[in-house]
Amino acid sequence: MRPLIQRLGYLVVDAIDPHAAARDTVNIVGARIVEECPDSVALSSNQRHAELIIRKGTANALVRCGLEATSAAAVEQVRANCEAAGLRILSTEPSLPGIEAAVTFATSEGHVFEVHTPMSADRPARYHGPGAHPRALDHVNFTAVDPRAWADEMQAACGLLLSERTTGYELAWLRAADGRHHTVAVVKSHSPGIHHMSWEFPSFDDFKNLADALIPDARKLTWGPGRHGAGDNLFLYFADSADFLIECVAEMEVIDDEAAPVRISAAGENLSNWRVVNQWGALPPTEWVEHHSPLAALAEDRAA
Ligand SMILES: [Fe+2]
Incomplete structure (x- = not known):
């Protein structure tokens, strides 16, 4: 479908x-x-x-x-x-x-x-301002207590396609009709929420400006740069002032075949398999692995 x-x-x-x-x-x-x-x-x-x-x-x-x-x-x-x-x-x-x-x-x-x-x-395509200018907000990685149930629900509701999951369903990546390896993803956690949001950039060259922009405030990157196994994308992470984890990506894999078989990868205990997690070798720090921002109360959303 x-x-x-x-x-x-x-x-x-x-x-x-x-x-x-x-x-x-x-x-x-x-x-x-x-x-x-x-x-x-x-x-x-x-x-x-x-x-x-x-x-x-x-x-x-x-x-x-x-x-x-x-x-x-x-x-x-x-x-x-x-x-x-x-x-x-x-x-x-x-x-x-x-x-x-x-x-x-x-x-x-x-x-x-x-x-x-x-x-x-209805916004102009070109605009002034600092930063590297992303192409778009690209994907969101959510946290869930039961990632398998979450992935099943998103497939049932929205027809999203499961691109890849880990052997124990600790992580799952789902794609939309544009074929990008994942538009939503999920990682197992102690409670539901968001792990990170991701902006897409035209080039790895943009990552240098991004990292340099942290220097004036004496802030540091959370993880990266590197290249994920799932999605084959270049990545860089930092936490914003509200402690949302922000990923910057380039070169996300596109899966053209809607019938492509689901990939099953072994991420290793605590994401220790570097070939799946980061093909360049550096494993994620604890603050990345344990990162979690909660869900807002539903009543607040409905009043919005
Ligand atoms: Fe991501």
Whole structure:
């Protein structure tokens, strides 16, 4: 079955200081602010109306992930799939302006997804500002207590394809219709949340500017640069001021074949198999392995 999702849509997070987190996204990642008010900041790195919305909250937490549907009919199909799979449907009203049709559902662990028709692309493609200017918000890696159940639910609801998983289902990577190795991924953790969000860059050369942008504030990279085994992508990680783990990627593998068999990789105990985790050899530090940002309370999301 062709996935009902084309690619990642947008991300909404809460931050105790949304303006500080937005400044990081501008100064280090290179996206730009497209709307700002006292209680929220919207950012985009391309023509999309908004890719990352950071709201003022009582905790640094994940609110909602938007997934761009392949069509309006696909949105309706996701709604039917959620009902058939017994997943909670939270809304059928678009949450943001510029979206025509949407359905919002929650996984059994409480991750909230809005599957939506494409957001309007009404921002200029070129813009001023520091940073390397990413192409787009690329993928999100979530945490779940039961990654296998999470992956099963996302396949059942959205028709996402399982590209790869580890032998014990500690990690799983799912792709959308654009064929990129993963648009959403999941890693086993003590509670549901987000492990990292990822911005795509045109070139490895951009990573130098990214890392240099941490120097003025005496901050350091969390992990990388390196090349993951799953996805074959170049990577670099740092934590922003709200302690969200931010990945910067380039050269993500594209799997053209929708019927490609699921890869099963052995990540080793505590991600110790460097050939799967980082083909360049350096294993992730503890702060990367244990990183976790929680889910925002669902009531706060629904009031948004
Ligand atoms: Fe990633």
